[in-house]
Amino acid sequence: MAEKKIVVKVDVADDDEKRKAMMAVSVLPGINYMSMDMKEKKMTVIGTIDPVKVVEKLRKRWNAHIITIGPKEEPKKTENKKEEPKKDSAEHLAELVNLYGAYNPHLTTHYTVISREEDPNSCVIC
Template sequence: MKKVVLKLDFHDEKCRQKVMKTASGISGVESVALDKDQKLTVTGDIDPVVAVRKLRKLCQTNIISVGPAKEPEKKKEEPKKDEKKGDANKCPPPYPVYYPPPIYCHPPVYMEEDPASCVIC
């Protein structure tokens, strides 16, 4: 469920009716609301890009916000007192992880630093 708020720019009542009809015809729409500031709020399982693409054929349309629709709060279930507190369902402790010891490398020796390290034949 998404709540999409769109800013529309239409000029007359006929365009307003076309916008409402087009918005309600998009698949997955559950509710459509248009307020005085020409903001269209569409709620449902919709793709905002598809909605804007269809509405831009009628008038200028911009996305203001896209977010989850607020669902009614559900009552929290209280845990039952007679149930045991999951000792049988616990996972065993993880095995310890052993890492190999680090390998230390000596920096390369260059000829300028140690002339005795080079052998010239």
């Protein structure tokens, strides 16, 4: 038997009744997950359990009726994402250098090399 998700509307007034309703259903075999939304007064049960038995247990004390019965997980929606074309490493490196140049405009992009023979003030011993 496949797992299914059962959503039941239960008329409970407070947290104490919520706890009692969850205890009443939790004794049934085959439950893997159970939660209750107090704002909407909906109990969600996931497992290999008969939905009629869940409602029978709840109707002994509270007004309850089944809202939905379906598969365990809802089908996932796939979005069509447009992938950017991959750049080769040279284009990527050039783009990074341009971005860094915009970030640091005082970046020295060229160096001057002077040999010791041309500079009269250079140290001869070194």
